[in-house]
Amino acid sequence: MSKSAYSDYVLEEPGESIYIREVYGKTLVDLGKSYSDIVVLDADLTVSTKTNLFGKEYPERFFTMGVSEQDMMATAAGFALAGKRPFASTFAIFATGRAWEHVRQSIAFPKLNVKIVATHAGVTVGEDGATHQALEDICLMRVLPNMRVIVPADAIETEQVIRTITDNDGPVYVRLARAKFPTIYNSKYKFELGKASILRHGSDVGIFAAGIMVSEALQAAKLLEEQGIDASVVNLSTIKPIDVETIVSVAEKTKAVITAEDHNIIGGLGGAVSEVLSEHCPTRLKRIGMKDRFGTSGNGMKLLEYFGLKANNIAEAAIEMLNSK
Amino acid sequence: MMELTTDIEALKDRARNIRIDLLKALNNCKSGHTGGSLSSVDILxxxxxxxxxxxxxxxxxxxxDRFIMSKGHGAPALYATLALAGYFPREELNNLRKPASILQGHPEYDVSIGIEATTGSLGHGLSASNGIAxxxxxxxxxxxVYALLSDGELQEGATWEAITTSSYRKLDNLCAIVDRNRFQNDGAMDKIKDISPVADKFVAFGWEVEELEDGHDIQSLINAFDRAKSTKGKPFAIIANTIKGKGVSIFENKGHYHGVAPxxxxxxxxxKELGEAA
Structure with a gap:
């Protein structure tokens, strides 16, 4: 396959691996200069979520809420009611699980301008184990009316996502992870809320991925290329509102679709793509992800292998699907 | 600008009118929280x-100043008060609990009619009030910022997260009022999960507290709010001992009327008791 199969904003080989939560922290610091109405709240995980960087620079606009996630979310709502631009951060499991009802009633329903940016989602959390690995957060947030859900794939996209949501009124959930993510985009990439980005254009199979699984999907496309299989790879970073047009166009072209996520296959990216295709373009589909189970302790990146969330798993699923056509 | 008054008789008359209006509204839609609305009227x-x-x-x-009805089920009392204050016509109360009405079963955020936050699920309002403060x-x-909490709401763990935040952040621009009517949905609180002593708990959490023996006494309420305003460095809590269903003998201290309309x-x-022809 010629290199022209790739969009011009994609790196041909994976770039530097970077902590996207650190990009979040640094971007907040930069935004703090021009946005005097940004306030940042955190529930006792400031060093891990990297909101501590903002706290050092703007202590008067930084609110440590202690281990009180529900209080944090409704306090953030209060800040928004008073005209501030609050960011609330903690681990994904606590932001979406522990505080879900506060997010629903106090943020999503009144459509308040609260930015929930959670880190440590998925099995790549690693050693802390299943209690700390949010595998349901995309599902829990995407079911809420008014809530937008974004899962950045690398450092370049993370910075643009944070800048975009700052200028975009209303509630949003951004899912970040603990692990370093390989860089997949070059500086030509422009994130657009609600638009999926096609990374590779192929006609045999369509792979939809988000977060860390986007770089795995790109690697899978290379493995498939060696087998003479031409894959489309799509970064579905905005899971809500979902880009129906791009999903349908890729499905129409490829007739076979794989979804890949570091999340339960129920209710997340795979669920969302299934819903779109069932309604608009019934297509054979296979979901790669956590198969309705909890995680375990271990090295974060090795857990991707352990749970079958690697490039080779995606490629094998694609081959199996094409063979059984 | 709303013209304020300390004329006790004038205030009592407004409270009487609010009770009449909210009971008519509840009866009209045949559902809603009678007891906890009536207990809040004098405070409101x-x-x-x-x-x-x-x-x-x-x-x-x-x-x-902002008022947050953290005990959102007392919505009829809030709506009747807002109507009397002139936020919307009193006739609007006929649309209580109807589809797409501005007066939903529990308050929905709409600054244009004086509703400062969405409430109804207990344990949210004080946190939101802290954020505004x-x-x-x-x-x-x-x-x-004024937040009205129910005593049942003190059984929510999240309320105590918020109570801790208020005092840690020294929010002396915040006043919480607890409508201590001693009843919750399932009955008398001391038969379900007693939360006494309320005032001591607030004191232990770093609040300045005033407990009113009669939370319906207008003059006592005025004095407590005065004290709240002049308190520096701490949030202020008014524990208002009230009577569930206050103002109508057949509803007073009857747990049954928590969530039942007249x-x-x-x-x-x-x-008749409130001096209004039906």
Whole structure:
């Protein structure tokens, strides 16, 4: 396959691996200069979520809420009611699980301008184990009316996502992870809320991925290329509102679709793509992800292998699907 | 700008009118929370007609004091108060609990009619009030925030997260009022999960506290709010001992009327007691 199969904003080989939560922290610091109405709240995980960087620079606009996630979310709502631009951060499991009802009633329903940016989602959390690995957060947030859900794939996209949501009124959930993510985009990439980005254009199979699984999907496309299989790879970073047009166009072209996520296959990216295709373009589909189970302790990146969330798993699923056509 | 008064008789008359209006509204839609609405009326009357700085003609005025009905099930009392304050016509109360009405079963955020936050699920309102109070401090504004909590709401763990935040952040621009009517949905609180002693708990959590033996006494309420305003460095809690169903003998201290609207017959009795022809 010629290199022209790739969009011009994609790196041909994976770039530097970077902590996207650190990009979040640094971007907040930069935004703090021009946005005097940004306030940042955190529930006792400031060093891990990297909101501590903002706290050092703007202590008067930084609110440590202690281990009180529900209080944090409704306090953030209060800040928004008073005209501030609050960011609330903690681990994904606590932001979406522990505080879900506060997010629903106090943020999503009144459509308040609260930015929930959670880190440590998925099995790549690693050693802390299943209690700390949010595998349901995309599902829990995407079911809420008014809530937008974004899962950045690398450092370049993370910075643009944070800048975009700052200028975009209303509630949003951004899912970040603990692990370093390989860089997949070059500086030509422009994130657009609600638009999926096609990374590779192929006609045999369509792979939809988000977060860390986007770089795995790109690697899978290379493995498939060696087998003479031409894959489309799509970064579905905005899971809500979902880009129906791009999903349908890729499905129409490829007739076979794989979804890949570091999340339960129920209710997340795979669920969302299934819903779109069932309604608009019934297509054979296979979901790669956590198969309705909890995680375990271990090295974060090795857990991707352990749970079958690697490039080779995606490629094998694609081959199996094409063979059984 | 709302003109405030300390005329006790005038305030009592407003409270009486609010009770009449909310009971008619509840009877009209045949559902809603009678007991906890009636227990809050005198507190709301004093806050809206004797304490708060606001202007129904300019509802989003940035320097306004804010009121958050954390006990959102008391919505009928809040709506009748807002109507009397002039946020919307009293006839609107006929649309209580109807589809797409501005007066939903529990309050929905709409500054244009004086509803400052969405409430109804207990354990949210004080946190939101803290956020507004913190923003006020950050902006060096002198507005004050008032949050009305139910005593049942003190069984929510999240409420205590918020109570801790208020005192840790020294929110002296915040005043919480606990409508201590001693009943919750399932009955008397001391038969379900007693939360006594309430005042001691607030004190232990770093609040300045005033407990009112009679949370319906207008003068006592006015005095407590005065004290709240002049308290520095701490949030202020008013524990108002109230009577569930206050003002209508057949509803008073009857757990049954927590979530039950007055029937036509009961409304007739109530209006007679409140001095209004049915």
């Amino acid at each position: 009357t004093v806050i809206y007609f004797s304490v708060m700085r606001y202007d129904p003609a300019n509802p989003s005025w940035q320097d306004r 913190l923003a006020g401090k950050l902006d060096k504004k002198d507005y004050r 029937s036509d017959e009961e409304l007739k009795i109530a209006l």
